[in-house]
Amino acid sequence: MAEVKRYLTPVFRGSFTNTVFKAEGYDGSEPKYGITAIWDPEKFSAKDKQRWKAIMAAVDDECMARFKKKADDLPGNYKKGVRDGEEKSDLEGFGKGKLFASLTTKMRPGVVDREKNPISHEEGNTDEVYSGAYFRATITVYTYENKGKGYALGLMNLQKVADGERIDGRTDAAEDFEDELDDAWLEEGEDEVDPLD
DSSP, X not given: OOOOOOEEOOOEEEEOGGGSSSOBOSTTOOOBEEEEEEEOGGGOOHHHHHHHHHHHHHHHHHHHHHHSSOGGGSOTTSBOSSEEGGGGTTSTTOOTTOEEEEEEESSOOEEEOTTXXXXXXXXXXXXXXXXXXXXXXXXXXXXXXXXXXXXXXEEEEEEEXXXXXXXXXXXXXXXXXXXXXXXXXXXXXXXXXXXXO
């Protein structure tokens, strides 16, 4: 069996992280784990540029092998795994100058932090993975021709490299309740009542 070629992505901002630890299927499709990667090519380091070039060269090779065209030359009805951030400019984190891709897999990905410590349900630290945090991933590149045609990036493993401002609309509970609670809501004669009873 041929070894699967894997690629290390440039650092990206994660979005739609709800399926990193729990596979979901849509419209009757097989459940998959995944994360949406949002890249800002203007912030790529020299090494990130090399990594991106290798990924896109692999995409072109796969597309040429199956469709006899490079990725940029595929017809409009083909699904492209890497897309322009302006397509989702109504969503926080996306927009002009950004590129994004849905990285998915049928097998649960390994997830580690910057020091390579596991992040998992077993470790009880899955809340470290959220939309807005920064990650990098190992991926595969493949083409498909079934219900549709196109190319995609498959998720192998994920590494969280930094925290970031949340882009999922969720707020911090401690910040939501910063105002001091007064007990005026207690009715007269109920001062001794423990509000948590």
